[in-house]
Amino acid sequence: MITLYGFGPAFGLPDPSPFVTKAETLLKMAGVPYRTALGNLRKAPKGKLPYMDDDGAVIADSTFIRWHIEKKYGVELDRGLSDEQRAVAWAFEKMAEEHLYWALVHARWVDDANFDRGPRQFFASVPAPARPLVIAMVRRGVRRALHAQGLSRHTPDELLRLGRRSIDALADHLGGKPFFMGPLPTAVDATVFAFVCSALCPQFVTPLRTAAEHHDNLRRYVGRMAARYYPGYPDLAGAKPAEAGRPLPETLRA
Numbered sequence: 690m691i692t693l694y695g696f697g698p699a700f701g702l703p704d705p706s707p708f709v710t711k712a713e714t715l716l717k718m719a720g721v722p723y724r725t726a727l728g729n730l731r732k733a734p735k736g737k738l739p740y741m742d743d744d745g746a747v748i749a750d751s752t753f754i755r756w757h758i759e760k761k762y763g764v765e766l767d768r769g770l771s772d773e774q775r776a777v778a779w780a781f782e783k784m785a786e787e788h789l790y791w792a793l794v795h796a797r798w799v800d801d802a803n804f805d806r807g808p809r810q811f812f813a814s815v816p817a818p819a820r821p822l823v824i825a826m827v828r829r830g831v832r833r834a835l836h837a838q839g840l841s842r843h844t845p846d847e848l849l850r851l852g853r854r855s856i857d858a859l860a861d862h863l864g865g866k867p868f869f870m871g872p873l874p875t876a877v878d879a880t881v882f883a884f885v886c887s888a889l890c891p892q893f894v895t896p897l898r899t900a901a902e903h904h905d906n907l908r909r910y911v912g913r914m915a916a917r918y919y920p921g922y923p924d925l926a927g928a929k930p931a932e933a934g935r936p937l938p939e940t941l942r943a
């Protein structure tokens with residue numbers, strides 16, 4: 690039996706980590722039985738979640754999880770796609786994971802108000818006297834990672850322009866198709882779905898969320914994916930722009 694280790698549902702999302710949601714969606718797509726459990730970063734083979742235990746075989750990283758499932762269970766999640774389409778899907782997947790992801794981390798962890806709305810709750814079990822120190826230490830680590838990756842060296846406006854470009858690219862490639870590569874879901878949908886619902890998460894107030902909300906096709910896509918794979922989460926598609934009640938910031942206007 691497969692056990693997928695993640696952070697557990699939070700912020701109205703199946704998991705606060707888009708990588709965990711991606712891995713779980715891949716398992717759902719493959720139709721392989723699994724259970725979920727709370728992971729411990731200290732026990733995680735690569736110090737990150739998700740990782741998975743498949744009858745004693747421990748696999749860390751959402752992409753290696755995908756390849757393991759495909760190989761062991763004889764599933765081809767990209768069936769029907771040409772080599773060129775597979776290459777495009779891979780490039781979009783890595784754009785979401787290596788670029789958009791860091792803009793989302795910045796929005797949740799660096800902005801104080803969003804930190805209070807979300808990540809602060811991860812520290813609720815730390816004894817009160819030590820909590821401020823632990824929070825400061827972990828946030829310092831996140832800031833260092835953002836600096837090393839490079840995105841946090843930009844001004845807020847530049848960072849937003851870069852993040853928005855990735856969201857626009859996802860919306861433009863999706864266009865009017867039901868799924869990211871065509872009429873049926875393929876592996877890249879697990880990633881695009883996970884990262885777009887993270888961007889749309891109503892718990893956080895971010896210009897990236899506003900940018901995503903203005904792409905009606907992205908919201909409808911998340912709704913379709915949620916209906917198929919997460920029927921227990923009917924609100925993942927977020928608020929409609931009108932409901933959000935906020936005009937598009939100047940920097941987001943074409």
Ligand SMILES: N[C@@H](CCC(=O)N[C@@H](CS)C(=O)NCC(=O)O)C(=O)O
Pocket residue numbers: 705706707708730736737738739749750751752
């Ligand atoms: N490449 C990894 C990325 C996983 C990842 O970055 N997980 C984050 C949560 S979103 C994590 O566990 N971070 C903990 C840390 O860096 O200490 C994958 O695809 O699974």
